[in-house]
Amino acid sequence: MKNTSNNYKTETEIPFDLEQCVAFHGHLCPGLVYGYIVAKESIKLLDIKRSIDEEIVAVCENDSCAVDGLQVMIGTTAGKGNLIVKDYGKNAYTVVNRSKEKAFRFSRITSYNYSGKNTDEFNKLEKAVSEGTANEQQRHRQKYLKAVDLFSKPFNEVFYTKEVDFSMPPYASLAPSVACAICGEMTMQTKMVEGKDGRLICITCSDTKS
Ligand SMILES: [Zn+2]
Ligand SMILES: [Zn+2]
DSSP states (O other): OTTGGGGGGSTTOOOHHHHHHHHHHSSOOHHHHHHHHHHHHHHHHHTOOOOSSSSEEEEESSOSTHHHHHHHHHOOOTTTTOEEEOOSOOOEEEEEETTTTEEEEEEOOSOOOOOSSOHHHHHHHHHHHHHTOOOHHHHHHHHHHHHHHHHHSOHHHHOEEEEEOOOOOOOOOOOOEEEOTTTOOEEEGGGOEEOTTSOEEOHHHHHHHO
């Protein structure tokens, strides 16, 4: 019974806060766990609570499931403007604490290796998934095993952590909206571009024209 504090590491139990992430995201997957463990680590390193306003900012260098883990855990949300998604395809995240003027960047620098106790099963599933022969149930099981393995690993085995220069990300911008010269829809002025005739048009219209 001395393993009580590690009970969540058994396969059948998911930590309560991860369950909250799953409830928001829709399913348990490795991507969500990446965001979850990064959030947990940043809570520890930056001594933060879930962001009510914009005091915490997360910069995600991918637009994967991980983003949702961060949204739930540290309150860096799409709507508040304190979630910046840079679609670089990197499993890397920077979490900034404005009041403490501190920031950490977490990045994945090694490839994934399963280290749970279902190695044989995982390897078979992994093979089937990569060969495209896995059915839906097998794909789910593979994701599940990987997700559980990821949150059971020591954080440092999954992510490389580095304190980075704190640079204050700008607060979410508030700008007046004006009507797009083409579609007429009210658009934040700062997000508009100049059309051929010099009038302001929205991004959608500028993309459609080109
Ligand atoms: Zn997912
Ligand atoms: Zn328009």
